[in-house]
Amino acid sequence: MTWVLVFLGGMLGAPLRYLTDRFVQHRTGSRFPLGTMAVNVLGSLVLGLLTGLAPSTGWQLFLGTGFCGALTTYSTFSYETLRLAKENARTLAMANALLSVLVGLGAAVLGFGLAALWT
Amino acid sequence: MQPRDRRELGAIFAGGALGTLVRAVLSELFVQDPTSWPWVTFGVNLVGAALLGYFTTRLQERLPMTSYRRPMLGTGLCGGLTTFSTMQVELLKMLEHHVYGLALGYAAASVCGGFLAVYAATALVRRVRIRS
Numbered sequence: 001m002t003w004v005l006v007f008l009g010g011m012l013g014a015p016l017r018y019l020t021d022r023f024v025q026h027r028t029g030s031r032f033p034l035g036t037m038a039v040n041v042l043g044s045l046v047l048g049l050l051t052g053l054a055p056s057t058g059w060q061l062f063l064g065t066g067f068c069g070a071l072t073t074y075s076t077f078s079y080e081t082l083r084l085a086k087e088n089a090r091t092l093a094m095a096n097a098l099l100s101v102l103v104g105l106g107a108a109v110l111g112f113g114l115a116a117l118w119t
Numbered sequence: 120m121q122p123r124d125r126r127e128l129g130a131i132f133a134g135g136a137l138g139t140l141v142r143a144v145l146s147e148l149f150v151q152d153p154t155s156w157p158w159v160t161f162g163v164n165l166v167g168a169a170l171l172g173y174f175t176t177r178l179q180e181r182l183p184m185t186s187y188r189r190p191m192l193g194t195g196l197c198g199g200l201t202t203f204s205t206m207q208v209e210l211l212k213m214l215e216h217h218v219y220g221l222a223l224g225y226a227a228a229s230v231c232g233g234f235l236a237v238y239a240a241t242a243l244v245r246r247v248r249i250r251s
Contacts, residue, residue: 006143007136010199014135015128018194043204051208065146065205070139074164074201075171076194078233082172082241085234097230100203105226108207 005058009066013043017071032092033080036073037100041107043072048108052115130187134195138167142200153212156221160205161229167201168233172240180244 020042021035028034047068050060077100084093146159171193178189206229213222 002147003140003143007140010136010139011132013139014195014199015131017135017198018128018131018190040203044207047204047208048211051211061143065143066139068204069142069202070135070199072203072205073198074203074206074229074233075167075197075237077203078164078168078237079171079175081230081234082237097234101207101226101230104203104207105210108204108211112211 001058002061005062006066009062009064009068010070011066013067013070013072017073021076031084031087031089033077033084033096036076036080037096037103040072040077040100041103043068044104045107045111046071048111049115050111051108052112053119126187127190130191131195131198134191135199136195138196138199138201140199142202151209153209154216154218154221156225157206157209160202160209161225161232164201164206164229165232165236167197169236169240170200171197172237173244176241176244 017039020039024035024038025033047064050064050068054060055063077096081093081096084090084096142159142163145163149159151157151159174189174192174197178186178193206225210222210226213219213225
């Protein structure tokens, strides 16, 4: 049962990441990878909230490990940072790395804080 | 906005679920203490980044664009295997436990490590390709 929940969460998270990324990149039309940043920040917010709320193990596996884990991505983030650096957009590459980590952490803290207000 | 086709979305669906499952099994096997180095997350992120570099370079330069391998292996498998949100929550817990040096080291090592993993994998694929 445990693995089914993780599997289902991953099945939802990964395609949602793809669709969100496409939507955001299409809207902004920028070489800056805002789409990946959007899913990473959103996933960090939800996981922070979930960590604070501490629901049953089933929900944590489905929403946390499965959904948030698959919605966010480290590989694409690394790949896009390298791509920017190779395109001689070093400032953008640095900005992507720093902003992703700082805004992502801020989102996790915010989610965690919201959960504390809630409970 | 419609995806290019449903099969592409299906490929991401399958790859993503599989990558997520591998990560979940590993994190279940090796449970982490919030004040120690999160080897599981760190490991899957570096391996996933290297694999994405490998798949993207190899599939982009070698296979026709109609292939579903790239969405399945790259966007799906690598995306599902790696995670950004878990890393952020691990950082949050490190800060909560006042292990600031560990948090800073982990964040820096993850960013630099992921970057180097993609770089190394890409360079390796190109080198092998030239020789063959």
